[in-house]
Ligand SMILES: NC(=O)C1=CN([C@@H]2O[C@H](COP(=O)(O)OP(=O)(O)OC[C@H]3O[C@@H](n4cnc5c(N)ncnc54)[C@H](OP(=O)(O)O)[C@@H]3O)[C@@H](O)[C@H]2O)C=CC1
């Protein structure tokens with residue numbers, strides 16, 4: 001039977017490159033591209049099939065920031081499939097980023113330069129907004145919409161017939177100091193992106209605690225810094241082009257500059273090939289690229305407590321319950 005792999009945010013960037021690399025490794029898969037824009041999803045599907053005609057590629061429309069859309073997409077997936085072997089929870093946003101140029105320059109002359117250039121600590125803030133469901137957009141897109149999707153797909157993921165896998169696209173910029181259990185949506189801070197990525201690291205740990213016995217395993221990967229629509233939102237493409245000689249030099253010291261989405265997909269593809277029981281739930285798997293351009297996977301112990309992970313999980317369960325009631329009341 002063909003393995004079924006669902007990828008959110010498959011229409012561009014690392015999600016699209018991941019699909020291409022997975023089919024290069026095994027064109028006997030069924031890939032389902034979960035995208036918010038139908039035309040971009042179809043274009044990605046056509047390109048994948050042109051390169052691998054033997055593969056099966058389908059699309060499903062989902063806007064993970066809109067919970068009605070998530071419920072609709074999950075219903076459709078339950079209708080189409082009996083099981084999902086892998087779900088890549090990859091769609092993500094960083095709206096209206098602001099790069100602190102002064103902090104960037106002073107970091108270039110500090111001893112923490114490699115750490116700052118790998119994590120953007122102290123360099124970036126974002127403007128968040130509230131969605132029609134009354135939730136913070138970064139939180140709902142990067143974390144909560146995906147959480148509700150996983151809940152809705154439980155019957156396809158916990159089927160008792162071998163393990164299923166969740167693989168989250170996190171970031172080296174996930175930072176404990178930017179997350180608070182009292183404000184899980186980061187409604188009162190200026191670093192919602194970092195907070196959301198830290199929240200999904202916690203959530204992955206909690207999902208392992210609650211679902212491993214039922215055959216569902218969750219992992220967290222970071223693709224490194226790549227040139228995608230997300231990073232072109234931070235600086236325009238011509239500036240990236242101008243900085244490229246400097247970045248190639250920096251890459252000899254900071255392995256996080258994977259630069260291309262295909263390099264960035266390294267850890268996500270590597271995880272696909274691993275036995276879930278061999279992975280550490282408290283480890284983040286990082287794509288890395290050497291100064292000479294070779295890709296490899298490295299690991300980082302996540303800076304979190306399992307107690308906080310469980311508390312976040314419980315608060316997401318409560319929130320999901322409340323939101324469902326509101327949606328059902330309105331319909
Ligand atoms: N670029 C980088 O350096 C890094 C990126 N990441 C993470 O990688 C992931 C992919 O980003 P990347 O490839 O860089 O950037 P892209 O902007 O190229 O890709 C983001 C993908 O998410 C989709 N998406 C965004 N919002 C929604 C939504 N509401 N519903 C459904 N899909 C949505 C986009 O769809 P559409 O095509 O319609 O816009 C797109 O396919 C993100 O989670 C990001 O945080 C992590 C570390 C570094």
Ligand SMILES: CC(C)CCC[C@@H](C)[C@H]1CC[C@H]2C3=C(CC[C@]12C)[C@@]1(C)CCC(=O)C[C@@H]1CC3
Pocket residue numbers: 099104116117118119120123124170171172173224225231234235243246247250
């Ligand atoms: C000379 C260059 C190395 C200078 C580049 C400066 C900045 C544009 C970048 C330095 C650290 C980068 C970074 C990201 C974006 C670009 C930088 C701020 C991310 C925030 C992209 C998305 C992530 O998930 C994490 C990245 C951390 C590092």
